[in-house]
């Protein structure tokens with residue numbers, strides 16, 4: 001493993017195997033000019049491109065590897081219209097009432113926006129919008145879960161509360177209660193991003209793949225971005241580079257911590273068991289610190305995910321541990337708890353778990369950092385970034401505070417702590 005953020009993105013994984021292959025767009029060569037250049041072809045970048053082209057801009061997008069190579073194409077696939085850790089009132093307290101309300105509204109509508117876009121472009125993303133559940137594993141989580149449910153309900157979110165018996169019946173595992181967001185669900189992330197890229201090309205966005213932006217400098221009224229094969233001059237640039245940001249802009253890489261996680265999947269689960277586990281084909285991510293997240297893929301494999309403490313030979317050492325977790329959560333699976341698909345990825349986190357919008361210069365913005373809950377949020381935030389580049393929305397009208405770069409204090413230490421705290425989380429969970 002070369003670094004926490006970098007995975008071998010060419011490794012075949014489940015999501016790639018179950019949708020049609022896509023031929024990569026050409027890499028950048030020569031000199032081109034555009035209104036907006038988006039750097040990064042994950043969900044933030046693709047969402048930005050969609051927002052901007054629909055607002056009338058000429059848009060180009062540079063992806064350093066291939067579309068779907070990073071978190072957006074290899075995540076667990078849960079489409080979650082809910083914050084990472086915060087409640088709506090905590091968001092309003094942190095951002096102030098105006099921006100906090102705007103951000104809550106964005107998150108509330110983020111799953112619907114994603115699923116509507118999938119339907120609009122006929123994207124083959126195995127989209128299932130049957131709801132997303134956050135079941136509670138402890139009394140403390142139950143009290144908080146109920147309070148969060150009440151807060152969302154008061155803000156008009158399509159949420160419901162399941163008591164312990166119903167949460168256990170629907171998930172097939174023992175829980176004390178659950179928040180259900182009716183408009184959430186799950187997708188095949190690789191199908192989603194490759195389908196979005198095709199849809200954007202159809203709308204006129206020019207995408208260059210295998211085109212890593214290596215430098216970003218000001219040249220008169222324009223930004224000049226160079227790759228190995230060529231140069232783009234652009235009036236506006238949006239950096240949507242997330243955990244793979246590295247050193248494209250001073251200090252930006254230090255504004256977030258890369259965090260490595262794995263995903264894994266079982267063989268297809270037959271019908272009699274499917275009537276007991278994830279009834280209604282819902283997505284599930286529970287309240288544990290060592291989170292248990294599951295849903296079915298298009299062939300009814302259980303897809304799950306999590307983190308390890310040591311990443312050396314993690315697949316060989318981890319498979320047995322993942323199997324034990326599945327056996328514990330779903331004893332009814334018996335020998336079907338065996339996992340035989342495994343892959344890894346990285347996302348960006350910050351200690352306060354709140355996404356970032358950084359104004360880096362005139363016409364230059366960074367957006368991202370979803371702390372593990374980015375599938376729905378990133379695509380919606382991207383739309384706002386695109387509209388901001390098109391000057392439909394000013395910085396003051398964005399759904400998050402727009403600030404200068406805020407680096408994570410003691411970045412190296414924070415990275416080590418985030419990536420090695422897993423045993424502590426397991427102990428805390430077992431004491432709950």
Ligand SMILES: Cc1cc2nc3c(=O)[nH]c(=O)nc-3n(C[C@H](O)[C@H](O)[C@H](O)COP(=O)(O)OP(=O)(O)OC[C@H]3O[C@@H](n4cnc5c(N)ncnc54)[C@H](O)[C@@H]3O)c2cc1C
Pocket residue numbers: 039040041042043044045062063064065066068069070071072073074075076077078079080211212213214240241242243244245248261262263305344345346347348367368369370371372373374375376377378
């Ligand atoms: C294994 C895993 C499971 C997850 N599960 C879930 C889940 O179930 N639900 C959920 O909500 N969230 C989940 N997440 C988080 C979610 O996937 C991310 O928050 C989200 O995809 C981030 O999107 P992004 O576009 O900002 O970043 P990314 O998808 O990381 O995209 C950034 C892109 O920028 C490119 N790039 C970087 N630097 C350059 C450069 N200099 N030039 C050109 N291109 C560049 C990269 O190659 C990359 O493709 C998961 C993440 C992982 C890794």
